Amino acid sequence: MAYNITSQCISCNLCLSVCPTGAVKVVDGQHWIDPELCTNCIGSVYSVPQCKAGCPTCDGCVKQPGDYWEGWFAKYNHVLAKLTNKQDYWERWFNCYSQKFSEQLQKRQQQVLEA
Ligand code: SF4
Ligand code: SF4
Structure with a gap:
């Protein structure tokens, strides 16, 4: 399952810059994650999902159940x-x-x- 950006997002843009697959998009000022591009950072040089790891909010970026x-x-x-x-x-x-x-x-x- 891909990661998902929630209403707790404060649009800091951090996930936008760290995502290794370019899955984080911004449309009309709203951040979202393209599930077709999100790999959960598996296969990248990172051992943990970068959007979740760096997000300054508690639940701005969560894994979709x-x-x-x-x-x-x-x-x-x-x-x-x-x-x-x-x-x-x-x-x-x-x-x-x-x-x-x-x-x-x-x-x-x-x-x-x-x-
Ligand atoms: S889990 Fe990794 S690939 Fe998916 S959106 Fe977050 S940083 Fe990008
Ligand atoms: S890192 Fe968190 S708060 Fe910042 S844009 Fe991404 S989801 Fe929103």
Whole structure:
């Protein structure tokens, strides 16, 4: 998924100058990222997306979520990280929950087979 410029952008132009693929565009004073050109900086000399890394705002430049749940986790992780300083809380919760659920399911299946 490409990066995306949000309403928090203050038009500092930094991403415009650092993007290695020229994906950042300005139309009528509004910055936006052409998803056809954005490579997430993969394959460039940079190890992190330059628009995100250099953006002076908190969420002026964000990765577009791939699907509903990716977006959901990103949003609530962000809110939770602000409140608790804990990153990836929901992913860890979800992974733990899935593992416990899977263990319980396997136990139950075993009981049914043995009955
Ligand atoms: S992630 Fe990299 S390629 Fe994509 S817009 Fe940002 S700087 Fe450009
Ligand atoms: S670096 Fe951030 S604030 Fe500056 S133009 Fe790009 S998205 Fe907007």
